[in-house]
Amino acid sequence: MPLPFLASLYFDGLPPWFPDPIRLLKVSTALTTIAATKWYTSGRSNGSERDMHGRVVLMTGGTSGIGAATAADLAQRGAQLVLLTRQPPTDPFLVEYIDDLRARTANQMIYAEQVDLADLYSVRQFATRWIDNAPPRRLDMIVLCAATMVPPGGRRVETAEGVEMTWMVNFLANFHLLGILSPAIRAQPFDRDVRIVVPTCSSYISAPKLDGGEEQQQQLVGKKKGGKDGQDWTPGKAYARSKLALMTFAKAYQKHLDAYIRPDELPMNAKVVIVDPGLARSPGTRRWLTRGSLWGLLLYLVFYPFAWLFLKSCEMAAQSLLFATMESSLVRPPGARLIKECMEVDCARKDVEDEEVAKKLWESSDKLIEWIEKEQAVKRARAKKEQEKKDEEAKKEQEKKDEAAKNAAQVEEIESLLGAIKTGKAKEAQKKNGKKGKAGGNIWGRPTHSPLRNSSHCHPVFFTNKLRRPPLHVLSGSQSSPVAHGYVYQDAPRGGEKSAGPRL
Numbered sequence: 001m002p003l004p005f006l007a008s009l010y011f012d013g014l015p016p017w018f019p020d021p022i023r024l025l026k027v028s029t030a031l032t033t034i035a036a037t038k039w040y041t042s043g044r045s046n047g048s049e050r051d052m053h054g055r056v057v058l059m060t061g062g063t064s065g066i067g068a069a070t071a072a073d074l075a076q077r078g079a080q081l082v083l084l085t086r087q088p089p090t091d092p093f094l095v096e097y098i099d100d101l102r103a104r105t106a107n108q109m110i111y112a113e114q115v116d117l118a119d120l121y122s123v124r125q126f127a128t129r130w131i132d133n134a135p136p137r138r139l140d141m142i143v144l145c146a147a148t149m150v151p152p153g154g155r156r157v158e159t160a161e162g163v164e165m166t167w168m169v170n171f172l173a174n175f176h177l178l179g180i181l182s183p184a185i186r187a188q189p190f191d192r193d194v195r196i197v198v199p200t201c202s203s204y205i206s207a208p209k210l211d212g213g214e215e216q217q218q219q220l221v222g223k224k225k226g227g228k229d230g231q232d233w234t235p236g237k238a239y240a241r242s243k244l245a246l247m248t249f250a251k252a253y254q255k256h257l258d259a260y261i262r263p264d265e266l267p268m269n270a271k272v273v274i275v276d277p278g279l280a281r282s283p284g285t286r287r288w289l290t291r292g293s294l295w296g297l298l299l300y301l302v303f304y305p306f307a308w309l310f311l312k313s314c315e316m317a318a319q320s321l322l323f324a325t326m327e328s329s330l331v332r333p334p335g336a337r338l339i340k341e342c343m344e345v346d347c348a349r350k351d352v353e354d355e356e357v358a359k360k361l362w363e364s365s366d367k368l369i370e371w372i373e374k375e376q377a378v379k380r381a382r383a384k385k386e387q388e389k390k391d392e393e394a395k396k397e398q399e400k401k402d403e404a405a406k407n408a409a410q411v412e413e414i415e416s417l418l419g420a421i422k423t424g425k426a427k428e429a430q431k432k433n434g435k436k437g438k439a440g441g442n443i444w445g446r447p448t449h450s451p452l453r454n455s456s457h458c459h460p461v462f463f464t465n466k467l468r469r470p471p472l473h474v475l476s477g478s479q480s481s482p483v484a485h486g487y488v489y490q491d492a493p494r495g496g497e498k499s500a501g502p503r504l
């Protein structure tokens with residue numbers, strides 16, 4: 001069969017149904033270029049493996065984007081995940097998400113803890129609860145995937161504590177969390193591989209220079225701490241500066257862990273790993289590209305093929321994070337290495353490792369957190385006092401209402417008792433009057449009955465008004481005849497002589 005076909009091609013040329021070779025070459029070249037571009041932009045896959053069963057992982061930002069893809073892969077490998085979320089664990093969305101993640105990964109060791117990274121007090125509450133345990137809780141890994149950004153053209157946003165939102169969530173909250181959890185990290189056994197994974201972004205390359213001083217921290221708090229609201233603030237600069245500060249702190253935090261002398265005098269085993277996952281089609285990137293508007297979202301949908309071609313999926317962007325959590329060579333010193341595309345790379349800026357800038361940044365951040373927490377503690381104490389005052393007033397008001405209701409109930413009970421007594425006395429008097437009427441009779445020797453009640457025994461004339469006033473006595477004779485007084489004689493029944501004659 002192939003030989004006759006090849007012979008036909010040789011002697012007769014291409015069959016009529018075969019497409020034009022030039023057009024076929026163009027289409028093939030285009031498809032090959034698209035495939036090669038997609039393969040290149042998707043990045044490298046993680047080839048490292050590690051047994052994650054029983055390992056405890058604290059994770060922020062694990063409910064969306066790259067963090068959700070990382071959490072799903074770690075859960076599928078058997079890790080015990082503790083997701084730090086802004087919503088409480090009873091939130092319906094969070095409950096459904098965790099149930100679905102448990103079902104997809106066949107891992108029931110997935111939990112949630114409420115930690116609002118925009119609130120330093122919430123961060124302190126969780127971290128102090130975590131370290132307040134004897135013996136120390138197991139902790140194998142901390143993955144800080146949570147981040148925020150303001151869309152281009154957006155206005156500066158501040159937290160309830162007065163700190164610029166991007167700086168608070170991307171840097172200050174992570175600084176506060178790791179600072180409090182430091183004793184729990186250093187208390188882990190020597191043979192336990194503890195890693196702190198810190199994602200970053202290539203935008204740190206274009207960030208303004210970080211002096212790390214208190215003056216810059218004051219500008220990020222605005223007028224609430226006496227500083228000036230930065231006039232050169234833009235969403236891009238704010239995001240890049242927060243990532244540069246986080247990388248500088250990560251380098252300094254590794255030195256902080258290495259300087260700790262263990263009681264057993266063994267070297268410190270915790271390692272910080274900085275990861276650049278690259279550009280991905282995550283919710284944050286989509287919000288940045290659409291500028292947070294519906295028209296931008298419409299344009300994003302129209303040009304989605306280009307986003308699909310040049311941006312990674314969240315699953316592929318998570319490969320570098322998974323490499324940082326599983327690669328065995330990262331255990332060896334030095335720490336705080338930068339990972340990109342599942343391999344170690346050098347930092348593009350040397351000031352990331354500047355110890356003087358890192359020291360100023362650390363000290364100024366400590367002072368800023370101390371000042372904010374003192375101010376917020378005063379506000380909470382004042383709010384608590386006002387709430388207690390309101391509760392006391394409400395309690396007194398409720399006591400007054402209860403006392404009034406109690407008095408009203410007592411009055412009602414007394415009135416009901418008095419009514420019952422009166423009713424009983426009336427019934428008793430009525431019974432006595434009834435007994436007297438039955439025992440006595442009238443002057444005619446007949447029992448006194450009410451003419452209305454016993455009308456069948458009375459003559460119709462007895463219903464006149466004269467009968468209601470009977471005479472005091474009835475005399476014999478014509479002058480005092482009973483008839484003259486309104487009485488009517490009634491013929492006696494026929495009988496003997498003794499009964500003959502009229503009878504009253």
